[in-house]
Amino acid sequence: MHIDKLEKNWAGISLGIAGLFVAVILGSAFFHGIHAPSNVETIDSAKLHLSAEFAEDKLGVQRNPNGSVTVRMVAGRYGFYPKDLTLPAETAITFRWVSLDVIHGVHMPMTNMSTMIVPGYVAQVTTELHHAGDYPLLCNEYCGMGHAHMWSNIKVVSKAQWDALNTQGGANHG
Amino acid sequence: MDNAVEKKLALTHFWVAFGAFGLAAVMGLYQVIERSGFFGFLESREVYYASVSTHGVLMGFVLTTFFIMGFGYYVANTTLKLPVWNKTFAWTGFGVALTGVVLAALPLLLGQASVLFTFYPPLMAHPIFYIGATLLVVGSWFWCVSMIVMYMQWKKANPGQPVPLAMFATTANAILWLWTSAGVATEVLFQLIPWALGWIDTIDAGLARTLFAWTLHPIVYFWLIPTYTAFYTLVPKQAGGFLFSDEMARAAFILLVVFSLPIGFHHLYMDPEQAHGWKILHAVGTFVVTLPTFITGFTVIASLEIAGRLNGGKGLFGWIATLPWNNPMVLAIILGLLMLIFGGFGGLVNASYAMNAMVHNTAWISGHFHLIFGGTTIIMYFGIAYYFWPILTGKSLYCPSMAIAQLWSWFIGMVIMTTPWHILGLLGQPRRIDSVNYNNLLTISWEPYEVTMIFGGLILVISAGMLVYNLYKTQLGSESYQGEVEYAEPIHAVKDLPGYLNSFTLWNVIIGVFMLIAFGYPILQFFLMETFGSGRWGV
Numbered sequence: 068m069h070i071d072k073l074e075k076n077w078a079g080i081s082l083g084i085a086g087l088f089v090a091v092i093l094g095s096a097f098f099h100g101i102h103a104p105s106n107v108e109t110i111d112s113a114k115l116h117l118s119a120e121f122a123e124d125k126l127g128v129q130r131n132p133n134g135s136v137t138v139r140m141v142a143g144r145y146g147f148y149p150k151d152l153t154l155p156a157e158t159a160i161t162f163r164w165v166s167l168d169v170i171h172g173v174h175m176p177m178t179n180m181s182t183m184i185v186p187g188y189v190a191q192v193t194t195e196l197h198h199a200g201d202y203p204l205l206c207n208e209y210c211g212m213g214h215a216h217m218w219s220n221i222k223v224v225s226k227a228q229w230d231a232l233n234t235q236g237g238a239n240h241g
Numbered sequence: 242m243d244n245a246v247e248k249k250l251a252l253t254h255f256w257v258a259f260g261a262f263g264l265a266a267v268m269g270l271y272q273v274i275e276r277s278g279f280f281g282f283l284e285s286r287e288v289y290y291a292s293v294s295t296h297g298v299l300m301g302f303v304l305t306t307f308f309i310m311g312f313g314y315y316v317a318n319t320t321l322k323l324p325v326w327n328k329t330f331a332w333t334g335f336g337v338a339l340t341g342v343v344l345a346a347l348p349l350l351l352g353q354a355s356v357l358f359t360f361y362p363p364l365m366a367h368p369i370f371y372i373g374a375t376l377l378v379v380g381s382w383f384w385c386v387s388m389i390v391m392y393m394q395w396k397k398a399n400p401g402q403p404v405p406l407a408m409f410a411t412t413a414n415a416i417l418w419l420w421t422s423a424g425v426a427t428e429v430l431f432q433l434i435p436w437a438l439g440w441i442d443t444i445d446a447g448l449a450r451t452l453f454a455w456t457l458h459p460i461v462y463f464w465l466i467p468t469y470t471a472f473y474t475l476v477p478k479q480a481g482g483f484l485f486s487d488e489m490a491r492a493a494f495i496l497l498v499v500f501s502l503p504i505g506f507h508h509l510y511m512d513p514e515q516a517h518g519w520k521i522l523h524a525v526g527t528f529v530v531t532l533p534t535f536i537t538g539f540t541v542i543a544s545l546e547i548a549g550r551l552n553g554g555k556g557l558f559g560w561i562a563t564l565p566w567n568n569p570m571v572l573a574i575i576l577g578l579l580m581l582i583f584g585g586f587g588g589l590v591n592a593s594y595a596m597n598a599m600v601h602n603t604a605w606i607s608g609h610f611h612l613i614f615g616g617t618t619i620i621m622y623f624g625i626a627y628y629f630w631p632i633l634t635g636k637s638l639y640c641p642s643m644a645i646a647q648l649w650s651w652f653i654g655m656v657i658m659t660t661p662w663h664i665l666g667l668l669g670q671p672r673r674i675d676s677v678n679y680n681n682l683l684t685i686s687w688e689p690y691e692v693t694m695i696f697g698g699l700i701l702v703i704s705a706g707m708l709v710y711n712l713y714k715t716q717l718g719s720e721s722y723q724g725e726v727e728y729a730e731p732i733h734a735v736k737d738l739p740g741y742l743n744s745f746t747l748w749n750v751i752i753g754v755f756m757l758i759a760f761g762y763p764i765l766q767f768f769l770m771e772t773f774g775s776g777r778w779g780v
Contacts, residue, residue, distance in 0.1 A: 068488050068742070069733040074539065081535035085528040092528075092594045096521060101595040103510040105517035107766070111773040164513075169778045170361050170446055172511065172602045176669020176683060179598040183511045185446050186363060186775045190513035203681040207602035207671035209357055211364065211780045212286050215674035218681075 104182040104192045112186040115167050135159040142184045143167040145213035147204050153222045155229035156196050164190040172208035196223045247318040247325050252633045254311025258304045265299035266705035268292045273698035277691040278676050289675040290355040297358030303342055305464045308622055310384040312467045313411045319726045320405035321395040326387055334383020341376025344369050355780045362444045363775035368437040375429050378422050388415035403738045406487055407474040410494045414466040416745055417498045424455025443774025447514030448767040454505035462501040468621035472541045477729035479570040482548025485540045487731035491742045496533040503759030507592055511601045519763050527592045569644045573624030576652040577617040584613030605666020608659040616655045630715050631722040639714035643707055650704040658697025661690035
């Protein structure tokens with residue numbers, strides 16, 4: 068069998084390139100905790116209205132004692148509910164998403180808030196939003212004829228503004 | 242060698258492939274125009290999604306499967322110098338697959354199967370769609386059996402001899418496809434069909450996505466292997482040179498088959514139903530499968546350099562200018578490699594576990610696979626067609642200069658169409674939308690790109706028309722042509738080939754172990770935890 072020296076060198080370089088990429092990914096995953104949403108938690112999508120966590124009055128923004136925020140949202144044709152939210156910048160936010168019908172996907176452009184929402188499962192994403200502004204939440208998986216009409220709105224404000232809104236009791240328009 | 246029947250078999254498969262391609266290309270143009278929103282009278286989401294679903298099925302499943310089958314039969318016949326085994330069996334496979342296509346086309350065109358080619362349940366299509374898709378796959382299994390039988394016939398008659406490289410690659414693809422299609426076949430037979438027919442009431446969307454992910458990655462290598470086969474075994478000869486290394490080519494094909502299979506979870510990075518440890522495992526495998534492509538890039542460019550220098554090219558890059566740019570197959574590989582560089586870069590972004598969150602399910606993804614599949618893979622199908630058509634029909638190519646113009650226009654059209662998609666993806670545009678309705682200022686930044694993509698689509702449709710017209714006129718032509726496929730010789734003759742580079746037995750065992758590790762528990766978990774299925778949802 069004949070393998071040229073150049074080929075051996077190139078195979079080594081290729082292995083090095085792939086190895087470098089893998090090392091960066093593993094480093095960011097295990098040392099910085101940067102993971103894709105993967106919590107493997109099941110839920111009966113047909114009974115969300117009866118569930119302890121995702122019944123209508125439980126949806127929206129919840130402030131946690133440690134200063135973090137949990138957002139509970141239901142995706143359904145064609146919107147993410149509640150439709151309008153105001154969230155604080157520079158705060159750990161955990162989004163918990165469920166679908167009441169088919170598969171949806173959701174992302175906030177220019178942020179890394181992105182997940183698939185698969186019926187039967189709870190999708191969870193934890194992130195921080197750094198820039199104040201008006202963001203759309205867009206459905207990014209084909210879910211039916213109204214797919215392109217499926218969106219909701221998130222307003223990101225500074226932490227101080229958000230705290231002020233909350234004391235006045237108006238942050239969650241849900 | 243009298244191979245009139247083999248020629249007819251290959252040509253018939255190719256015509257189904259390119260017929261589907263022509264139709265799907267026209268639908269593609271309609272889609273970019275409709276979704277731009279500039280032509281109000283064209284807007285219809287019902288027609289749009291029926292069109293997108295049909296376009297995906299025709300390009301992804303029909304063009305590819307029939308092209309691969311036709312190419313495989315003729316490669317087996319001409320490399321092994323054996324008649325195609327059991328021609329009735331081969332024609333039966335063709336008939337089953339074609340019946341499947343016709344059955345699936347009915348609900349697709351009637352808007353009863355607008356679930357896109359990924360058919361993610363609980364969206365439900367008409368049962369005939371799933372049955373048709375199944376028959377297409379079953380028909381392709383006939384081809385797999387034919388390829389494996391012919392490979393074994395030859396090995397038995399030539400013990401210890403290296404299997405000709407093109408046939409080695411084709412057999413690798415047949416084996417790859419049997420492993421690959423098992424995932425979606427399980428989904429369709431045990432989930433979708435019983436559910437669509439009402440035998441079971443609910444379906445687990447998480448399990449269905451996991452099974453589809455089993456198929457969704459290696460299927461692109463099933464599509465790509467004929468392209469790589471041409472890169473290694475046809476192009477060097479057409480360019481006027483030799484293959485740089487036969488052994489490394491075999492190693493690359495084996496790596497492609499083994500490592501493209503256990504890595505499908507990079508399609509599920511953003512999914513809630515699989516844990517992150519499994520996703521990371523598949524992410525590592527995804528980077529391993531870049532190796533055979535790196536090796537292929539090196540070997541085929543080295544082969545082209547040999548040809549360029551034999552043609553008188555001097556200096557570091559002088560050999561590029563002396564390549565026969567007016568040979569369709571050589572031009573196809575040059576343009577294909579250019580698109581592979583950019584498409585491959587995008588692929589590395591997608592494969593990067595966490596970075597993928599920025600582009601997941603945006604227009605970037607449509608741009609990526611149109612560039613690397615519609616670009617690199619398909620442009621080589623064109624190159625092969627221009628080379629094979631005179632051989633199969635016995636008529637000279639109708640218009641060689643039109644072939645060259647067609648390849649250039651395909652490349653230019655693809656760049657003009659996919660660059661805006663990549664940018665739109667970074668600007669947050671979701672994929673698979675029929676119109677832009679969002680109540681947000683961000684969408685204003687999308688408009689120039691919506692215009693640009695129409696020009697890309699227009700160029701691509703003209704290019705597709707030139708291809709089909711040229712092939713059609715060739716067949717009707719009067720100028721006769723005598724010739725047979727010529728395969729490239731390696732610069733070093735293959736001798737003392739170790740058994741593991743000439744047989745798939747060991748590799749099948751390794752694949753089995755890898756698949757058990759990569760998919761065993763992730764599938765089993767759905768039966769161990771309490772899950773809640775979904776009912777039937779229309780579109």
